[in-house]
Amino acid sequence: MAAAAAGAGSGAWAAQEKQFPPALLSFFIYNPRFGPREGEEENKILFYHPNEVEKNEKIRNVGLCEAIVQFTRTFSPSKPAKSLHTQKNRQFFNEPEENFWMVMVVRNPIIEKQSKDGKPIIEYQEEELLDKVYSSVLQQCYSMYKLFNGTFLKAMEDGGVKLLKERLEKFFHRYLQTLHLQSCDLLDIFGGISFFPLDKMTYLKIQSFINRMEESLNIVKYTAFLYNDQLIWSGLEQDDMRILYKYLTTSLFPRHIEPELAGRDSPIRAEMPGNLQHYGRFLTGPLNLNDPDAKCRFPKIFVNTDDTYEELHLIVYKVTTIFPSHPTLDFCRRLDSIVGPQLTVLASDICEQFNINKRMSGSEKEPQFKFIYFNHMNLAEKSTVHMRKTPSVSLTSVHPDLMKILGDINSDFTRVDEDEEIIVKAMSDYWVVGKKSDRRELYVILNQKNANLIEVNEEVKKLCATQFNNIFFLD
Amino acid sequence: MEAGGDTAALAPGGTEDLEDTQFTSEETREGEGVHAVPPDPKEEGLEETEDHKLVFLQQGPLLLVAMSRTPQSAAQLRGELLAVHAQIVSTLTRASVARIFAHKQNYDLRRLLAGSERTLDRLLDSVEQDPGALLLGAVRCVPLARPLRDALGALLRRCTAPGLALSVLAVGGRLITAAQERNVLAECRLDPADLQLLLDWVGAPAFAAGEAWAPVCLPRFNPDGFFYAYVARLDAMPVCLLLLGTQREAFHAMAACRRLVEDGMHALGAMRALGEAASFSNASSASAPAYSVQAVGAPGLRHFLYKPLDIPDHHRQLPQFTSPELEAPYSREEERQRLSDLYHRLHARLHSTSRPLRLIYHVAEKETLLAWVTSKFELYTCLSPLVTKAGAILVVTKLLRWVKKEEDRLFIRYPPKYSTPPAASTDQAAHNGLFTGL
Numbered sequence: 026m027a028a029a030a031a032g033a034g035s036g037a038w039a040a041q042e043k044q045f046p047p048a049l050l051s052f053f054i055y056n057p058r059f060g061p062r063e064g065e066e067e068n069k070i071l072f073y074h075p076n077e078v079e080k081n082e083k084i085r086n087v088g089l090c091e092a093i094v095q096f097t098r099t100f101s102p103s104k105p106a107k108s109l110h111t112q113k114n115r116q117f118f119n120e121p122e123e124n125f126w127m128v129m130v131v132r133n134p135i136i137e138k139q140s141k142d143g144k145p146i147i148e149y150q151e152e153e154l155l156d157k158v159y160s161s162v163l164q165q166c167y168s169m170y171k172l173f174n175g176t177f178l179k180a181m182e183d184g185g186v187k188l189l190k191e192r193l194e195k196f197f198h199r200y201l202q203t204l205h206l207q208s209c210d211l212l213d214i215f216g217g218i219s220f221f222p223l224d225k226m227t228y229l230k231i232q233s234f235i236n237r238m239e240e241s242l243n244i245v246k247y248t249a250f251l252y253n254d255q256l257i258w259s260g261l262e263q264d265d266m267r268i269l270y271k272y273l274t275t276s277l278f279p280r281h282i283e284p285e286l287a288g289r290d291s292p293i294r295a296e297m298p299g300n301l302q303h304y305g306r307f308l309t310g311p312l313n314l315n316d317p318d319a320k321c322r323f324p325k326i327f328v329n330t331d332d333t334y335e336e337l338h339l340i341v342y343k344v345t346t347i348f349p350s351h352p353t354l355d356f357c358r359r360l361d362s363i364v365g366p367q368l369t370v371l372a373s374d375i376c377e378q379f380n381i382n383k384r385m386s387g388s389e390k391e392p393q394f395k396f397i398y399f400n401h402m403n404l405a406e407k408s409t410v411h412m413r414k415t416p417s418v419s420l421t422s423v424h425p426d427l428m429k430i431l432g433d434i435n436s437d438f439t440r441v442d443e444d445e446e447i448i449v450k451a452m453s454d455y456w457v458v459g460k461k462s463d464r465r466e467l468y469v470i471l472n473q474k475n476a477n478l479i480e481v482n483e484e485v486k487k488l489c490a491t492q493f494n495n496i497f498f499l500d
Numbered sequence: 501m502e503a504g505g506d507t508a509a510l511a512p513g514g515t516e517d518l519e520d521t522q523f524t525s526e527e528t529r530e531g532e533g534v535h536a537v538p539p540d541p542k543e544e545g546l547e548e549t550e551d552h553k554l555v556f557l558q559q560g561p562l563l564l565v566a567m568s569r570t571p572q573s574a575a576q577l578r579g580e581l582l583a584v585h586a587q588i589v590s591t592l593t594r595a596s597v598a599r600i601f602a603h604k605q606n607y608d609l610r611r612l613l614a615g616s617e618r619t620l621d622r623l624l625d626s627v628e629q630d631p632g633a634l635l636l637g638a639v640r641c642v643p644l645a646r647p648l649r650d651a652l653g654a655l656l657r658r659c660t661a662p663g664l665a666l667s668v669l670a671v672g673g674r675l676i677t678a679a680q681e682r683n684v685l686a687e688c689r690l691d692p693a694d695l696q697l698l699l700d701w702v703g704a705p706a707f708a709a710g711e712a713w714a715p716v717c718l719p720r721f722n723p724d725g726f727f728y729a730y731v732a733r734l735d736a737m738p739v740c741l742l743l744l745g746t747q748r749e750a751f752h753a754m755a756a757c758r759r760l761v762e763d764g765m766h767a768l769g770a771m772r773a774l775g776e777a778a779s780f781s782n783a784s785s786a787s788a789p790a791y792s793v794q795a796v797g798a799p800g801l802r803h804f805l806y807k808p809l810d811i812p813d814h815h816r817q818l819p820q821f822t823s824p825e826l827e828a829p830y831s832r833e834e835e836r837q838r839l840s841d842l843y844h845r846l847h848a849r850l851h852s853t854s855r856p857l858r859l860i861y862h863v864a865e866k867e868t869l870l871a872w873v874t875s876k877f878e879l880y881t882c883l884s885p886l887v888t889k890a891g892a893i894l895v896v897t898k899l900l901r902w903v904k905k906e907e908d909r910l911f912i913r914y915p916p917k918y919s920t921p922p923a924a925s926t927d928q929a930a931h932n933g934l935f936t937g938l
Contacts (some may be wrong), residue, residue: 100567101552110574152575153854426855433849440571443865449849450859478861478889 041139046207047154050114050130051075052166054193055087058124059186071125071186072193074201090128094118108156112149117159121167125177129163131206155432157439161214162204168268170196175327175336203276210421210428211435211468215399217406218270221255222382227374231257234367241363244356246337247328252375254278265328267404269339281308309339394469394488395423397431401464410470423470427455431468434459438466448481456481462497557581560594561601562609570628571841573848576635580627583634583693586719587623590697591616594723619704626700629833631840635847636807636878638819639692639699641675643791646908648773653677653912655764661757663747665727666690669761671739671774673703674790677912678818691720692819702731702740709733711758713751716744730754734762739774793824798898800891802867803830803882805843806903808911810876822903822910829866839867843880846871850878861892870896 053073060068066084073083097106109116112133119127136148174180174196180189223231231250235258239245249259249266254274259266309324324339397408410428412420421428434447438461447459454474458481460467469485476484489496555566555577564581572580589597592612600607627634656667656679669676680690701716711732718727730743730751741761743754765771793801807821830839850857850873862869868883870892881899883892903910 097552097554100554107551150854152852429855430857433852433855437845437862441864445865446861446863448859448861449857452856452858454858478893482889 043137045135045137047134048132049201049204049206050132051078051086052127052129052197052201053083053087054125054127054197055090056125057091068186071190072197074197086130087128090116090118090126094126107160110151112151115154115156115159117156117163119160119163119167121164121171122177127163127167129159129166131159153429155210155429155436157214157436158209158211158432159206161216162206162209165213165216165268165271166197166200166204168264169200169272172265172268172272172326172328173324179327208420210425211397211431212406212408212411214432214435215404215406216267216271217399217404218267219255219274219407220403220405221252221257221375221379223257223375223378227371227378228257230374231371234371235260238364238367242356242360246335252379257375262329263404269326277308394484394492395471396467396469396488396492398468398493399466401466423455424453426453427451427457427470430457431459431470434468435466448478458482458485460485465496467493553577555581557585559585560598562588562597570837570844572844575853576844576848579634580624583623583627584620586693586697587616587620588613589719589723590701590717593717593726594719595725619701622704623700628837628840631843632805632821632823633692633696635843636805636819636821637692638807638821639675639695640822641820641910641912642671642774643822643906643909644676644773646913648768648770649677649912650914651768652765652770653679655761655768659757659760659764661743661745661750661753663745663750664743664754664757665746666742666744667761668695668698668702668742668744669739670699670702670742673699675699675912676739676774690818691718694718694720695818698729698742698744702742711755713754730758732758734758734765735771739771790825792827795824796899796902798895798902800884800887801881801895801899802827802884803839804899805880806899807878808876808903808907809874809878811913818912820911839882842867842869842882846880861889868892872896 051074054071055069056071057069059071060066066088067080070083070087093109094105105120106118108118114130114132117129117131119129121127131154134150134153136150138146138148140146170193174192177189180192184191235248235250239248247260249261249269250257251273256266256270261269325336326339327336329335395410397406397410399406410421410423412422430449430451434449434457437447438445438459444462446461449457451457454472456471456473456476458467458469458471460469467489469488471481471484473481473484552567552569553572553574555568555574557564557566557578559582562585564585566577566581568577588609597609600609600612632638632640652669656669656677659667660681665681666678668678675695678690678695697719698716711730714729714731715726716729717723717725727744727746728748728750730741730745732741732755733739734741741758743757745754747753793803803824803826805821805823807819811819826836826839830836846860846862846869849860850871858873860869860871862871863885865885867885868887870879870881870883872879877900879896879900881896883895887895907913
């Protein structure tokens, strides 16, 4: 399998093997309560992609999911089915709100070989995908929807089924196009946040800046402070921050790369005339502060949906993300004039720190150790295996099979609460070490063909000593 | 796991429910599996949360379903279902099952399977209590000095009867030695799963005393035809002789054969040696001859499964494995099951179809596990949780050396073959369809 994936088939097949990565086959949302009787089945369906599918087939697919969920409930009453494996695809189920079901159907990866008489033989790779990865992606779909639209129930309250269907259509029609299932991996399970390591002084400066700003602009409810793609500070709840972080780093920021860095195809926003006293600018909001008629459209987001349920507006002012309620153009001007200059000063402090960090960790080209670290408590995540995220895909510098092995180790870790360590040697002679301590996980990939267990252990110890020297991992 | 009618074959009506949702049959090809994974609520007293797995397997007209809350992979559960199916086929043959359902769609197969519920229960229990056989696709032998085993093999080779295809000597569900008829089984090796099925079968309480004569089908050898089996306890001992032949009327010839074997064994003094071996273990489940892990002399080693892979090819008839008795801290049933689950998990990872591994070293709270597959062997070891990596390597090295040293005693290196007179066997055998598969 590893050989096939690397494109190196054997013998007569070698030149004629085509590989097809996993792909989204369908995605639908339904509520069985909306059409309980015969003939009403169509009412259950709240969203269905692809829409061109014939109505009866949609009803059948939804019916099958309902049946599976019901059937499995007899064995596990409090938590029904999570996934269904068949030869050609996998279906993932999620019930984010009571009786509202989201189902994602992913086609298994395929290898197409040419047989001797020229006919293509299709081989489905049923054991390839990791359940947890795609279940996490499905959950993220809901979280992202909820971030921009609030809960399903809220939509029902505001405008009944019709409004809910509209919102679902509007959101998922676009969002599904951004899913790149072939590059989903362990990091999707973590849904972590990359933090920017800062020295105490600069950190305190930023904190006090944020406090002063929130004081002078009191419609601001929460603030999050990021540098490049890394978080420095956030006042939001963890769960809200993590989904917002994902949105910012995979959707918003990549659309606003500096003009000189922007690629051929990315939309280059019109340069704002004028304020040359600082480098701040709005990523969401008015394009031109001096135009009194400028539209002030900010994306609305919904946070704290479990308790206070706040609907806020998202203002992303590079480098800061701010959350006020009811902002106006006037507010934006004030924001610009207060925040801009101070940010510019801070930015240069941070930039200095960034360069120091970079020098310490060495060249980004070939990191000394390939590892992934995640802390469940603060969602801090660090990976030297993933290269800079582009809007479309996250590239890794190791073979995807190794990432899947990491996923397997993660599954094993989730089974128990205790600290554990798992070391494996793959067929390709790579060593993978997984360590779990407290609520932290560390995965290290070593390319040392002839090493033995003890040598591998020593290497990992070296890594821990430099990067994680105040965290205890099992020896 | 519950066995019997419910998992072996769905009562009529069961299959129809699933047929309504057409996708199940569209998506799964013959013999292919489908499984759904509901998560498990945290239960009091259960330390681990384990997902429920539901696995469906279609074999001909039968649909088998496994529902499990163990860490076994779907492929392993499918393997268990295949073993259950093989058990059914061994009683009925695949051809008759197909014929019955072709004739009558909603026949209740339980009518024909009455009496095999306990065998199925035991089969599924053995997966949890003693996972080696199903997991490794191998057979475990009684440790016996090589000269004695060779002599017994030669004895079996001499005592033949017309139509005799296979002779097996077993004690406590473990193999002493077996001899195969060259012509019948020359083209097809005896599958270890079939042999294990026979060993389990003769271990049933039904064969506790005297002699018995019953038809049996070897599913992997030929799922559509019967052999006729003569089963006898020798000398009121747990030693059992099994003679498999192709002739329906050969009971007396087989009985004569048995007397020859008994006399031969007395002459060798084998009965006493086997009696001593049989009384070694006082484990209540199997009065099976075995050895203790202490014999290896590697402190820190708690248990292991070892399967050699470098058997010389022309003798590669019988994949075998060896493993010591389970002792403290695995004397209780829950602990045995937990260890079996751990072995299953290791096996699933090592042999994953998409990303197999060479070696796994897993440090956990209660034990450290090391699983290793090379071209020469497949090894699963269970060590004390406090062992260091250097210590673990030392233990495994000692173990490998010990196995090498004891090789002749632990494994049958050269299973004997023999020839029966051809004339009498072939024309009688044709009618029971024995050779249709060849």
